[in-house]
Amino acid sequence: ITIYIDSTVITTTSDTAICQGNSGLIGVTSNTPTSSYLWSPATGLSSTATQFPTATPTSTTTYSVDVTNTAGCMYTDSLVVTIDTLPMASFTEVSTDLTVTFTNTSVNGTSFFWDFGDAFLATIANPVHTYNSSGTYNVCLTAVNSCGSDTFCTNVTVALGGCNNTVAAFDTI
Numbered sequence: 001i002t003i004y005i006d007s008t009v010i011t012t013t014s015d016t017a018i019c020q021g022n023s024g025l026i027g028v029t030s031n032t033p034t035s036s037y038l039w040s041p042a043t044g045l046s047s048t049a050t051q052f053p054t055a056t057p058t059s060t061t062t063y064s065v066d067v068t069n070t071a072g073c074m075y076t077d078s079l080v081v082t083i084d085t086l087p088m089a090s091f092t093e094v095s096t097d098l099t100v101t102f103t104n105t106s107v108n109g110t111s112f113f114w115d116f117g118d119a120f121l122a123t124i125a126n127p128v129h130t131y132n133s134s135g136t137y138n139v140c141l142t143a144v145n146s147c148g149s150d151t152f153c154t155n156v157t158v159a160l161g162g163c164n165n166t167v168a169a170f171d172t173i
Contacts, residue, residue, distance in 0.1 A: 004071065006069070008067075008075055009031045011077070012026070013026050013079060015081070015082070016081055017081075017083070017084050017146070019083075019148070023054050023055060024081065026054075026055050026081065028065050030067055034067050034068065037049055037066070037067055038065065038066040038068075039063055040065075040066075041063070043061070044056045060082045060083050061080070061081050062079070062081075063079055086149075086150060087110075087148070087150050088150050089142060089150045090104075091104050091106070093139070093156055095157075096161075097159070098130050098133070098134065099130045099158075100129050100158060103126055104126050104141065106143040107143075111144045112125050114141055115139065115141075116139055117137030117138040118131055134159040135158065136155050137155070137157075137158070138153055138154075138156075139155075141153075
């Protein structure tokens with residue numbers, strides 16, 4: 001009896017994320033000569049029998065690959081292709097006098113850019129901003145991720161509350 005020791009090691013590309021509607025190259029490498037590749041599921045793949053197919057899934061998918069080397073030994077590995085979507089920017093606000101607390105309600109954003117409409121900017125998720133005077137300001141929030149950006153703008157009105165300034169006037173009798 002002859003026993004052959006097979007030292008084949010296969011390595012798939014790393015789990016990856018692609019933007020919805022885009023495609024990405026996935027693949028597998030081997031340290032020994034290979035004779036065939038079989039990827040599954042076939043959904044969203046340019047080919048199921050190639051070393052480096054292009055993946056265009058419509059949802060997050062785990063792809064498995066069976067690699068057969070020239071000695072006839074089969075190895076299996078898998079990777080995950082995650083679908084990322086564009087961000088959707090949105091926010092709510094609550095004001096007290098000239099100070100506004102902004103609550104970021106954006107979806108899928110990883111970084112945020114605020115324009116408070118008065119030449120002041122911020123890059124934090126949930127800022128608190130104080131205006132210098134009463135008025136209506138066009139406030140814009142841009143949410144960004146690796147797929148792109150989205151901007152949401154709305155008018156925010158602030159007014160100094162509390163007591164009204166009263167001017168005393170006297171008539172002479």
